[in-house]
Amino acid sequence: MTRTAAPAPxxxxxxxxxxxxxxxxxxxxxxxxxxxxxxxxxVRRGRTxxxxxxxxxxxxxxxxxxVGLLDPAARVTGGAVRVRGSDTLRLSPAERRKLAGPVLSxxxxxxxxxxxxxxxxxxxxxxxxxxxRGLSRRxxxxxxxxxMTRVGIPEPRERxxxxxxxxxxxxxxxxxxxxxxxxxxxxxxADEPTTALDVTVQAQIMRLxxxxxxxxxxxxxxxxxxxxxVAQRADDVVIMYAGTVVEKGPVRDVFxxxxxxxxxxxxxxxPEHAVRGRPLPAVPGSPPELSAVPPGCAFQDRCPLVRxxxxxxxxxxxxxxxxxxxxxxxxxxxxxx
Amino acid sequence: xxPFLRKRIVSSAIPLVFVVLGVFFLARLTGNPVDLYLxxxxxxxxxxxxxxxxxxxxxxxxxxxxxxxxAAHLDFGTSLRTGESAGGMVLDAFPxxxxxxxxxxxxAVTGAVLVGSLAAYxxxxxxxxxxxLLSMTAASxxxxxxxxxxxxxxxxxxxxxxxxxxxxxxxxxxxxxATLLIRPFGVLVQVVRGSMVTALSAPYVKIARSxxxxxxxxxxxxxxxxxxxxxxxxxxxxxxxLVNGAVIVETxxxxxxxxxxxxxxxxxxxxxxxxxxxLLTAVTIFALNILVDVCHALTDPRVRQAVPx
Numbered sequence: 001m002t003r004t005a006a007p008a009p010x011x012x013x014x015x016x017x018x019x020x021x022x023x024x025x026x027x028x029x030x031x032x033x034x035x036x037x038x039x040x041x042x043v044r045r046g047r048t049x050x051x052x053x054x055x056x057x058x059x060x061x062x063x064x065x066x067v068g069l070l071d072p073a074a075r076v077t078g079g080a081v082r083v084r085g086s087d088t089l090r091l092s093p094a095e096r097r098k099l100a101g102p103v104l105s106x107x108x109x110x111x112x113x114x115x116x117x118x119x120x121x122x123x124x125x126x127x128x129x130x131x132x133r134g135l136s137r138r139x140x141x142x143x144x145x146x147x148m149t150r151v152g153i154p155e156p157r158e159r160x161x162x163x164x165x166x167x168x169x170x171x172x173x174x175x176x177x178x179x180x181x182x183x184x185x186x187x188x189x190a191d192e193p194t195t196a197l198d199v200t201v202q203a204q205i206m207r208l209x210x211x212x213x214x215x216x217x218x219x220x221x222x223x224x225x226x227x228x229x230v231a232q233r234a235d236d237v238v239i240m241y242a243g244t245v246v247e248k249g250p251v252r253d254v255f256x257x258x259x260x261x262x263x264x265x266x267x268x269x270x271p272e273h274a275v276r277g278r279p280l281p282a283v284p285g286s287p288p289e290l291s292a293v294p295p296g297c298a299f300q301d302r303c304p305l306v307r308x309x310x311x312x313x314x315x316x317x318x319x320x321x322x323x324x325x326x327x328x329x330x331x332x333x334x335x336x337x
Numbered sequence: 338x339x340p341f342l343r344k345r346i347v348s349s350a351i352p353l354v355f356v357v358l359g360v361f362f363l364a365r366l367t368g369n370p371v372d373l374y375l376x377x378x379x380x381x382x383x384x385x386x387x388x389x390x391x392x393x394x395x396x397x398x399x400x401x402x403x404x405x406x407x408a409a410h411l412d413f414g415t416s417l418r419t420g421e422s423a424g425g426m427v428l429d430a431f432p433x434x435x436x437x438x439x440x441x442x443x444x445a446v447t448g449a450v451l452v453g454s455l456a457a458y459x460x461x462x463x464x465x466x467x468x469x470l471l472s473m474t475a476a477s478x479x480x481x482x483x484x485x486x487x488x489x490x491x492x493x494x495x496x497x498x499x500x501x502x503x504x505x506x507x508x509x510x511x512x513x514x515a516t517l518l519i520r521p522f523g524v525l526v527q528v529v530r531g532s533m534v535t536a537l538s539a540p541y542v543k544i545a546r547s548x549x550x551x552x553x554x555x556x557x558x559x560x561x562x563x564x565x566x567x568x569x570x571x572x573x574x575x576x577x578x579l580v581n582g583a584v585i586v587e588t589x590x591x592x593x594x595x596x597x598x599x600x601x602x603x604x605x606x607x608x609x610x611x612x613x614x615x616l617l618t619a620v621t622i623f624a625l626n627i628l629v630d631v632c633h634a635l636t637d638p639r640v641r642q643a644v645p646x
Contacts, residue, residue: 069543072460100549108540116541118562118637128548163638179544 015042015082016186016219017066017104022079024061024070026290033290035061035074037243040317043236045186048213048220050234050251052227052266054287058243059223063189066221067106068096083186101128105185107209109192111172115164121175122148122160128182147178151208170201174208181212188213189221194229206233227270231255239263242287242298245317249324257334259326261303264334297329305330341641345630349623356619360612361404365397373606374417408616414609418601423609427595427617434587434594438579441514445521446572453529454556460534468526475523484516484589501591513590517583521575528571529564536560565636573629577622 024036036058043049051059064070066081068088080087083103088096108114116124125147126140135143141160148156151174164172173193180188190209194202206229213220222234230237230251237254239247239262247260258264265283285302294300297310309329320326328334371388379387388394391414392403407413413423449472456468491512492500499509536542537560545559584596591597595614602611634640 064543067547069546071538094551097546097549097551100547102549104547106544106547108544110540114540114544116545116559116563117639119559127545127550131549131551131554165639165642176544179548182548 013044016045017221018042018082019066020080022062022065022081023077024065024074025077026074028291030291035243035290036065039240039245041238041248043187043219043221045219046217047236048222048234050222050224050230050237051240052224052230052237053240054225056287057240059240060191063106063191063221063223067100067104067189069106101132101185102183103186105180105187106189106191107176107180107193109195111169111176111196112164114176115172117164120161121164125175125179125182128179132183143182147182148175151175151178169197170204173197173205177208177212181216184216185218187219187221189223191223227266242293243290244298244327246299246327247325248317253321253324259320259324259331259334260328261305261334262299305333341634342631345627349627353619353623357408357616360615361401364608364612373608413613416610417607418605423613426598426610427613430593430595430598431617433592434580434583434596437513437517437583437592437594438576440510441517441579442521442572442576444514445518445525449522449525449529450561453526454533454561456530457533457537458552458556468530472523472526475519476527478519480516480520481585481589483519484512484586487512487516488589513586513592516586517579524575525568525572528568532564532567533560536564539563562636566633569629569632573625576625580621580625581618
């Protein structure tokens with residue numbers, strides 16, 4: 001399923017989205033903590049990049065910073081988010097709004113709360129056309145019906161008048177996707193788009209996302225904690241831990257020969273690798289509180305390879321093979337079983 | 338919509354029956370109505386004549402029956418003070434109160450929605466803090482104090498505004514409306530702010546912003562209609578308070594509304610008028626509650642659907 005040899009889209013190799021050194025601080029009652037620390041990645045049109053990590057590792061916050069939707073308590077304190085040659089972090093709010101929809105777009109995981117409960121869905125889907133293209137209500141409605149047809153809503157003309165609570169979970173997720181791809185964005189960010197759904201529906205939604213991505217030659221950033229989804233769908237993967245990137249590279253290479261003990265631990269905990277009659281292997285312990293990340297390596301308390309240097313010196317991302325980077329001092333000692 | 342409305346009206350009618358009965362029995366619990374109505378110096382003949390005239394010599398069930406039949410014809414007897422029909426007096430006074438309450442609530446809700454939404458858009462900003470301080474103050478000022486100070490400063494001191502009466506141009510509205518406005522406005526700003534903060538942090542607002550919606554569209558197009566339910570409930574409650582108890586303002590500013598009518602009737606033992614006034618206010622309160630429910634149903638499709646047809 002991985003399309004390693006994606007055709008170079010529209011004659012350029014420039015990334016559709018280039019995130020560099022992104023830092024996000026979060027104000028908490030106990031003081032300010034760094035929730036995202038120097039995250040960098042880039043993705044080209046037609047390609048899929050997965051941001052993988054446990055809850056609280058900063059992957060969602062990274063996504064929200066990219067589209068400029070952080071909560072007021074969080075603040076981007078450094079880095080750059082480049083699309084179409086400009087750094088969105090340095091744009092005025094009005095300039096940024098011009099990019100929201102036609103260039104950058106996002107799909108959330110909980111489609112019930114992500115749809116406005118008191119507006120007919122047709123209006124919500126057509127809204128992007130009213131904002132960016134100045135279409136009339138009626139024209140926007142027609143566009144919305146086209147999109148609803150595309151994402152597989154039966155009887156779209158009638159259903160455009162319905163409200164979100166009158167749809168099933170899977171249908172709501174389809175509506176959200178229709179809304180997000182309305183203006184053919186360069187980059188679509190999908191924040192755990194299938195977490196709240198049944199397994200069969202999950203597969204349908206992932207297929208729909210893939211088809212639409214191919215049709216429209218979008219760059220897709222897939223935020224997930226689901227290793228299977230990453231393996232099936234992504235070209236490249238960025239693995240995050242406690243706000244930092246610990247490993248990055250093509251999915252096939254990373255999953256076959258991880259260069260970070262955290263990645264190794266995640267892969268080992270997949271049930272396929274389990275031995276009958278033994279407890280499932282898991283990464284022992286839990287990630288550090290963001291307010292108490294130890295000096296040195298953030299993963300040191302859970303790492304099987306830990307030694308004195310890890311406590312003293314924080315590892316930085318360094319090259320580890322073709323197109324790959326790792327943030328482990330001892331990556332070379334890892335050999336995947 | 339119609340099944341919804343019908344259900345609400347039926348469920349309001351039952352307590353209304355209790356109010357009608359309550360008014361009848363409470364009036365009789367206060368003692369022999371003849372003693373209450375007539376001065377102490379009345380002769381036994383006068384008392385007997387009055388009693389027969391008003392039907393107080395009949396048995397209680399008979400009196401109740403007459404009362405109900407009359408009430409059904411909107412006949413609440415005649416005023417002792419003026420000899421006019423009590424129902425007519427109440428109906429004359431009521432529009433004055435309704436106008437006052439209507440203008441006040443229109444201004445209070447509009448103002449509170451604007452101020453509360455602005456405050457909620459950036460919590461803890463300067464705008465938010467100023468709005469919170471002002472609304473807290475407004476909600477805490479006693480209205481009689483505000484009315485007296487208003488009369489003292491703008492009427493007596495500066496001579497800018499009339500101190501009482503309903504004759505004159507628009508300026509006669511300023512002090513009464515300002516007095517009535519201040520508390521509902523303060524309370525509503527806080528309700529709007531609170532429910533807008535919740536609405537603005539909802540995922541659908543993030544999605545609206547991800548479509549490039551400008552702040553005005555986000556606030557008024559997406560968040561407000563979701564935030565409006567508690568605002569409507571509280572605004573309905575406050576309106577009930579105004580319809581029922583604009584007593585102080587009507588008395589201070591000499592507006593011939595229902596509050597003033599009730600006070601005057603109590604002071605002069607004009608029971609027929611008082612009963613009519615209480616009943617009309619009760620009906621209005623039920624009507625207001627139904628109106629609030631209808632507004633809920635209009636703004637939220639989930640409420641409409643929750644009522645089985």
